[in-house]
Amino acid sequence: MMFTIVIVLIVALLVIAIMINAIQQHKEKIESERRVEIAKQKNILDETEDVIMASANIPTSPQLLQILQKRVLGALKVMYEMDPKQPGLKQRVRDAEQRVKDITLDNGQGDDLIQLPDSDKQIIVFIQCLKKQRALLRAEHGRGKVDTQAFATEDKRLDKLQLRVNIETLSRRANAAMKAGMMGSARQYYEKAVAALNAFPNQDDYTRGQAARINEKLMNIQESLTKANAEDRAKRAEEERDELDELFAPKKKW
Secondary structure, rough: OHHHOOOOOOOOHHHHHHHHHEEEEEEHHHHHHHHHHHHHHHHHHHHHHHHHHHHHHHOHHHHHHHHHHHHHHHHHHHHHHHHOOOOHHHHHHHHHHHHHOOOOOOOOHHHHOOOOOOOOHHHHHHHHHHHHHHHHHHHHHHHOOOOOHHHHHHHHHHOOOOOHHHHHHHHHHHHHHOOOOOOHHHOOOOOOOHHHHHHHHOOOOOHHHHHHHHHHHHHHHHHHHHHHHHHHHHHHHHHHHHHHHHHHOOOOOO
């Protein structure tokens, strides 16, 4: 009888130990998943806030800004739910909620007012910000946070803005090449610009107007190159005639 009781106690202790171990492992798994999710949301938060800061230097619609601010708010809420004791997090949630409310959904800045930075390095940063905006917009649409119509409108606007930056950059380089007398290089830049305009899927007054303007510049460059080549050929022909005249001229008697 005593032996049976001992066996039962041992089995009971083993079961309890197994249960405690399972509970501990489950807690550790939950804690690990919590830390992973917090880290994920922090990355989302940092990435989005960086894009919002960079967006201050480029035309950004209130609609897109609201999408980005809601992304920040969503990340903060998840972090707060998982770690409500983290200092300052509750206030950050409140501040983010207020920023979303403060956004006025009007027409915002006109994309026609775009002004590119002077240096190529700054232009690269400008373009990178546009690409990041577009990537975050697509991510939010993929998560179901942005409806299809709003996504299509903003994605189209960003695509058009990227085209404008590309055309403006190529035009600047072409103008600089022309001032330096490098007509061939200028023509290459303008040809790239025309190709980009013609390949753009949503043709409008801007694309057609820019294509016409740049094609006119290409015609002027071609005329200049043709004239320069003709003058060069005439000069070489004149030099060859002078050499022949000198070669066959009557020899002088001394």
